[in-house]
Amino acid sequence: MIKGRVIAIGDVHGCIDELRDLLDTLAPAADDYVLFLGDLVNRGPDSHAVIQTAREIGARALLGNHELRLLQYRKTGDKSRLRPNDFDTIRQLTDADWRYLENMALHHHRPDLDTVFVHGGFIPGRDWRTQPAEVVTRIQVLGPDNKPLRRGEAPYAPIWADLWRGPPFVVFGHTPFIEAYRAPAALGIDTGCVMGGKLTAFVLPERRLVQVKARRRYA
Numbered sequence: 001m002i003k004g005r006v007i008a009i010g011d012v013h014g015c016i017d018e019l020r021d022l023l024d025t026l027a028p029a030a031d032d033y034v035l036f037l038g039d040l041v042n043r044g045p046d047s048h049a050v051i052q053t054a055r056e057i058g059a060r061a062l063l064g065n066h067e068l069r070l071l072q073y074r075k076t077g078d079k080s081r082l083r084p085n086d087f088d089t090i091r092q093l094t095d096a097d098w099r100y101l102e103n104m105a106l107h108h109h110r111p112d113l114d115t116v117f118v119h120g121g122f123i124p125g126r127d128w129r130t131q132p133a134e135v136v137t138r139i140q141v142l143g144p145d146n147k148p149l150r151r152g153e154a155p156y157a158p159i160w161a162d163l164w165r166g167p168p169f170v171v172f173g174h175t176p177f178i179e180a181y182r183a184p185a186a187l188g189i190d191t192g193c194v195m196g197g198k199l200t201a202f203v204l205p206e207r208r209l210v211q212v213k214a215r216r217r218y219a
């Protein structure tokens, strides 16, 4: 029995003003399930405010590659893999923010909607449930031998979502597109807000896109 809506929100990357605009438009109700698709942090103006807002509205969040990198540093103290803007984010995060990051799941499955939500995606043809964090938070395209790669590493390789047949239907972020990306059994909703694009939400069960424009280009 479905109660309320599922509201999936694409990569926010610290864009707090646009997140507030989007939430004003969506006006989530108490029985709506608000789910961030990861990469709430880094690059944009205020990672802390984004996580605080997510907490305050009782939203859940999935692990993105940016959070995964921050958490690996938090666990090991090893700074060698951090990127310059990770340091800005680390300075902003409170203990409550870190707890929120530590509770991020790899994916969220809704059998009643035949839909799985994930940050990056999945290797097609394999059980999505057993794919590791390094794959599901980072995959963009499929290289030779089904190797998950970033788009920049293999510009002519197919987007994983184009080869995903489902079921389940997959809603994902991570790979920025100018418009929401409609594949046969997947939908990409990272529309590059931090790069001056849009912040996109996908609302189920009505399957409606809700978008706000970036106020400016932040990265």
Ligand SMILES: [Mn+2]
Pocket (backbone or CB within 6 Å): 011, 039, 064, 065, 066, 119, 137, 173, 174, 175
């Ligand atoms: Mn990402």
